[in-house]
Amino acid sequence: MLSSPHPAAVGVYGGTFDPIHQAHLRVAEEFAEAFGLSQVRLIPTGEPPHRNSPATPAEQRLAMVEAAIAGNPRLMADPREVHRRGYCYTIDTLGELKAELPPGTPLAWLVGADAFLSLHRWKCWQELLDLAHLAVAVRPGFDLESWQKTAPDQLLAAVQPKLSDESAIPVAPVPGRITFLSTTPLAISSTRLRADLAAGRSVRYLLPDPVLEYIERHHLYQI
Ligand SMILES: Nc1ncnc2c1ncn2[C@@H]1O[C@H](COP(=O)(O)OP(=O)(O)OP(=O)(O)O)[C@@H](O)[C@H]1O
């Protein structure tokens, strides 16, 4: 069998994951499948710069990610942001990964549609695309079909020339290609789960059973 001259691409999926739910997992799985990735790193953020502090400490959000992906060999929990002091920025995370992985390893970075639509407010956002390809997942309530009509000019100008067909990305040698992934739309959010848990409503089947067991064992998301 011929071995490929290029290192395999590594998937990167950052999130607050407070808690991780089935839509996160399904999107990660479909992303791995679409790009032929043998590894997708799920990276729970420590202190996010762009939103209120999470309801749950980073170590516990990491533990829930680990519980959620147990048994799936291509999903991996990456703890690097949990241990970072100060705000966690994606530019730092991608830079660290780039430095650690074998030279030439392409990074494929996954975000949901809501995160993508505010990309122009991220730290060094244009430089992010010097480090990784970007896959944007469908998310109910966020209209990617007509994003070009409403997106800020600066985001449009930066993104439009980089848009690519999904199939071109895994083999594109130069980072910065962007694709919209047609993942299964699942209208699940951590916000809704936290509210349901606080109100004592069932969240069964919206997140994996081991995550629910962890939440119950640690009495998380109760008021
Ligand atoms: N239902 C979903 N479909 C597609 N992408 C999603 C979905 N939920 C979250 N994502 C994406 O996963 C990443 C991490 O999301 P996050 O952990 O903030 O989950 P969330 O459900 O949006 O949480 P919250 O309600 O607390 O904001 C982001 O890129 C987000 O866009």
Ligand SMILES: O=C(O)c1ccc[n+]([C@@H]2O[C@H](COP(=O)([O-])O)[C@@H](O)[C@H]2O)c1
């Ligand atoms: O680096 C930034 O400036 C930045 C701004 C907003 C969001 N992010 C990252 O985007 C990912 C998704 O964020 P969230 O809030 O949807 O969970 C998560 O990994 C965050 O660290 C990063």
